[in-house]
Amino acid sequence: MEAAEARSALARRDAVQRTGRRAHADWYARYLLGFLGYTLLLLGAAAVAGSEPAVAVALNAAGAVVGVAAMGYAGTRPVVTRDFRRFHLVFSLGWTGLYVAAVVIGSVWSGGAPLLWWPASLAVLAGWTLGAALLVRRAGAR
Amino acid sequence: MKGARHPRHRLEPLLQSPVRFSVMAALASAERLEFRFVRDAVEINDSALSKQSAALEEAGLVEVEKGYLGKRPRTWLKATPKGREVFQEHCAGLQAIARGLAVDPPAEVLDRPTGPEG
Numbered sequence: 001m002e003a004a005e006a007r008s009a010l011a012r013r014d015a016v017q018r019t020g021r022r023a024h025a026d027w028y029a030r031y032l033l034g035f036l037g038y039t040l041l042l043l044g045a046a047a048v049a050g051s052e053p054a055v056a057v058a059l060n061a062a063g064a065v066v067g068v069a070a071m072g073y074a075g076t077r078p079v080v081t082r083d084f085r086r087f088h089l090v091f092s093l094g095w096t097g098l099y100v101a102a103v104v105i106g107s108v109w110s111g112g113a114p115l116l117w118w119p120a121s122l123a124v125l126a127g128w129t130l131g132a133a134l135l136v137r138r139a140g141a142r
Numbered sequence: 143m144k145g146a147r148h149p150r151h152r153l154e155p156l157l158q159s160p161v162r163f164s165v166m167a168a169l170a171s172a173e174r175l176e177f178r179f180v181r182d183a184v185e186i187n188d189s190a191l192s193k194q195s196a197a198l199e200e201a202g203l204v205e206v207e208k209g210y211l212g213k214r215p216r217t218w219l220k221a222t223p224k225g226r227e228v229f230q231e232h233c234a235g236l237q238a239i240a241r242g243l244a245v246d247p248p249a250e251v252l253d254r255p256t257g258p259e260g
Binding site for chain 2: 001002003005006007009010012013016017019020021023024076077078079080081
């Protein structure tokens with residue numbers, strides 16, 4: 001094999017791998033957009049409901065279910081990039097931890113003060129959104 | 143002497159075929175890929191991919207999983223740990239050859255990017 005053939009083979013490898021990375025990064029990007037839409041919906045609901053904790057908890061719980069289901073669905077896509085299952089696990093566990101922390105902060109540490117529920121819930125959403133953004137970036141860069 | 147081997151010795155004969163090499167390239171960057179995606183990415187037909195993936199499976203480089211997504215049958219292809227290792231070694235050999243090296247360089251030389259794509 002000559003140098004030119006080797007370079008051509010390496011270029012072919014890069015092209016094929018780029019196609020796969022792009023397909024999966026597209027999925028992550030759609031997922032992030034969907035989640036940002038959900039965040040906007042939550043903010044809208046917050047404005048309408050004032051500071052009712054039950055609404056925050058219900059929306060967050062629904063968001064968690066939808067988010068985890070979306071990630072599970074991503075696992076059935078034609079392209080599943082390397083380490084995706086680990087990302088999914090870390091992401092889901094991280095979100096659950098943050099959500100539980102928000103509930104604890106909202107219901108116990110603040111003595112159930114409703115005003116602290118929203119900031120805590122939104123901190124959770126911000127963390128999740130940031131995580132999704134990092135996944136998109138990483139998927140696109142690999 | 144280990145360092146005096148020509149890099150062509152690192153090439154895997156099975157991956158000298160452009161189609162098999164492309165299939166492994168696609169699989170090496172992913173956890174698993176659907177058969178149809180690989181077929182389209184490598185630009186071959188179903189029967190050619192079936193044949194090549196069977197050859198790679200027989201050599202222990204690829205795993206073929208069949209299952210259902212809902213009621214639809216799906217086939218997934220996945221590189222085995224051995225397959226990833228062999229592909230990486232093959233690419234290291236290609237990089238050495240592309241750089242015109244007459245002998246195997248130390249690993250740190252091959253780790254350096256060759257261009258904008260790395």
